[in-house]
Amino acid sequence: MAYSEARRAAYQADLAGIREAGLFKEERIIHTAQSADVEVEFPAGESARPVINMCANNYLGLSSHPEVVKAAHAGLDARGYGLSSVRFICGTQDIHRELEHRISAFLETEDTILFGSCLDANAGVFEAVLTEQDIMIADRLVHASIVDGMRLSKAQQETYKHMDLEHLEEKLQESQDKRIRLIVTDGVFSMDGDIAELDKICDLADKYDALVFVDDSHATGFMGKRGKGTHEHCGVLGRIDILTTTLGKALGGASGGCVSGRREIVELCRQKARPYLFSNTVPPVITAAANRVIQILSETTERRDKLEENTLYWRRRLKEIGLDIREGSHPIVPVMLYNAKLAQEVARDMFAEGIFVVGFFFPVVAKGQARIRTQISAGHERHHLDKGLAAFEKVGKKHGILGMGKKEIVEKFGL
Amino acid sequence: MDEVEQKVLSFVKKEYLDEDDDTELDENSPLITSGIVDSFSMVSLKTFLERQYQIKIPDERASAEAFDTVAKIAAVVREIRGN
Structure with missing residues (x-):
């Protein structure tokens, strides 16, 4: 038997190593639909208990919205469960093209191509549109799927310090001998909620004849006054050459992603991107529901407005309580604890108080930057937020961290 | 330290x-x-070395172990x- 006892023991040792390093990920099991109120089984085997979810990417509260669920049912009835095909053989339905057109209109781009996920979009796009004569210059904190996508491309890879546009400019100057310079950034960075300065990035792109790539997964649907994304927020609609985003967060939260942008780049992806060519079409049920989501967002900004209001309240009150948060305006609101063990303990205590949050620490974030990443949703009502705040106050008091900044927390708990 | x-x-x-990092x-x-790099x-470090010294570093030589200290990189x- 190829999978011998020795091989099994070696894999078991690998897993033990992950546990010993404190990096083993335990999944919490949800026994309800995704929502502000969920019932969670954790640890496995315990009975599920009601908690408030403050760690989902369900920014607009659409993941289980009745209108979206209804559209999904209708799509299932009208267009079936699966296509048993990739797009280019017999997997393209009218609703797929409808969704691509709707997304282009919403994002104000020239064209759009759907992928099974944004990870797939990022895995496919660089290899499809760049050659060894080109260079990709990426912010150092871009999403892991971008890093993987860049590695699949033959173009040269370069990086610049997070959000440091002087550093980016140096790299652009140094790469003037390349055919294409592609600046690569997230619109919003997932661990900090930092918003890329796309206006300045687009100006640099103009100055040094570069293209701009933005992964807007943590922004599509709610950043900017009409919720179009970071490019609207920064006033650069029409200036982003390649925009990737997901249907798996604010836009209903199921799965699916896309590349949107310049017509020729999108068409090249349709002809050459391997995750598009060699994996199944997005299922009709998701496509139909996403069509409804885009329709809702095009009709009203009510949900993104509520998200903005909730975020402002949450950020203001956390500071008043005396917690150290990353400044900003995004619904990703990291409560900084710096020490990994403290972050784990606070997350555990919050769960005991009925608040579902998760601690993040190295290697997910830099060493000494451990935090609880809270995420606000339009699905949260004021009573959800107030319960979360009361829990943070109680747990913060228990650990003696209220009113403390980085220096004091590090002095007390170490890094 | 050599050149x-x-x-x-x-x-x-x-x-x-x-700039304000006093490490x-x-x-x-x-x-x-x-965790500094x-x-x-690390690709930026490799690009710098290749440009500065007009060399090509094969990917297998640019491992995390081989690049973990300045002394190892210089080697x-x-x-x-x-030489």
Whole structure:
């Protein structure tokens, strides 16, 4: 038997190593639909208990919205469960093209191509549109799927310090001998909620004849006054050459992603991107529901407005309580604890108080930057937020961290 | 420290530390295991070395282990340059 006892023991040792390093990920099991109120089984085997979810990417509260669920049912009835095909053989339905057109209109781009996920979009796009004569210059904190996508491309890879546009400019100057310079950034960075300065990035792109790539997964649907994304927020609609985003967060939260942008780049992806060519079409049920989501967002900004209001309240009150948060305006609101063990303990205590949050620490974030990443949703009502705040106050008091900044927390708990 | 080590150390400080970062670095400080340089941003270090010394570093030579200190990086550069 190829999978011998020795091989099994070696894999078991690998897993033990992950546990010993404190990096083993335990999944919490949800026994309800995704929502502000969920019932969670954790640890496995315990009975599920009601908690408030403050760690989902369900920014607009659409993941289980009745209108979206209804559209999904209708799509299932009208267009079936699966296509048993990739797009280019017999997997393209009218609703797929409808969704691509709707997304282009919403994002104000020239064209759009759907992928099974944004990870797939990022895995496919660089290899499809760049050659060894080109260079990709990426912010150092871009999403892991971008890093993987860049590695699949033959173009040269370069990086610049997070959000440091002087550093980016140096790299652009140094790469003037390349055919294409592609600046690569997230619109919003997932661990900090930092918003890329796309206006300045687009100006640099103009100055040094570069293209701009933005992964807007943590922004599509709610950043900017009409919720179009970071490019609207920064006033650069029409200036982003390649925009990737997901249907798996604010836009209903199921799965699916896309590349949107310049017509020729999108068409090249349709002809050459391997995750598009060699994996199944997005299922009709998701496509139909996403069509409804885009329709809702095009009709009203009510949900993104509520998200903005909730975020402002949450950020203001956390500071008043005396917690150290990353400044900003995004619904990703990291409560900084710096020490990994403290972050784990606070997350555990919050769960005991009925608040579902998760601690993040190295290697997910830099060493000494451990935090609880809270995420606000339009699905949260004021009573959800107030319960979360009361829990943070109680747990913060228990650990003696209220009113403390980085220096004091590090002095007390170490890094 | 020889000239290669000095040049690499000065590049690492400029490229990977923020201006207000007072981390003390010398030729034996761990760069990757300490989290100062990660496997993604390491490409910038490789590009610098290739441009500065007009060499091509094969991917298998640019491992996290081989690039963990300035002294080790300088050794790779010297070996590829043949001196």
